[in-house]
Amino acid sequence: MRFGFDIDDTLINLREHAFHVYNRKLNKQIGLEQFQDLNKIPIHDLFGMTMEEGKLMWNTHREEIYYSACPPFPNAIEVLHELVRRGHEVYYITARTSEHCERTSSWLVQAGFPVKEGHFFCGMSDTQKVHIIQELELDYYFDDKPAVLETLTELSINIYAKDSSYNRHIDIPRIGCWNELIRLLPE
């Protein structure tokens, strides 16, 4: 079968990683529980920033957020290797901008994810993901972002939300820990 995965906040814990970077850069000690309660994707509110200031903060530190040691979610790497071992195809579909595609692909390899030639797609908008998902004829696709998940509800493939505080209003099957993926597979 063919499995597609978003990367940021689906396979790797990027937003929380950014939250720690912000705390450090701004010399703040905002508690993790406040972050975990946030029911929207942007995190600048926690630091008392406006949307504009938040955007500037993100863009200024984007390199560090993307390419320092952002932790994968528990079991993500192992489970993707297990899929490959069982003969499945693993695809990555990320809306990171085109100037980050090459480095993101290398980062994934370095982090230990199985990345096959031609299985990494990058630089599309959120609303273009649906077309790639259809063209690849995926059987399963996983994403965290409501704006993406909402474009996929008509597809006749298995769509799962990677569970997060900001996507719980969407009525869709969800996955908490990556261990659960193996249980979804037919024996």
Ligand SMILES: [Mg+2]
């Ligand atoms: Mg994402």
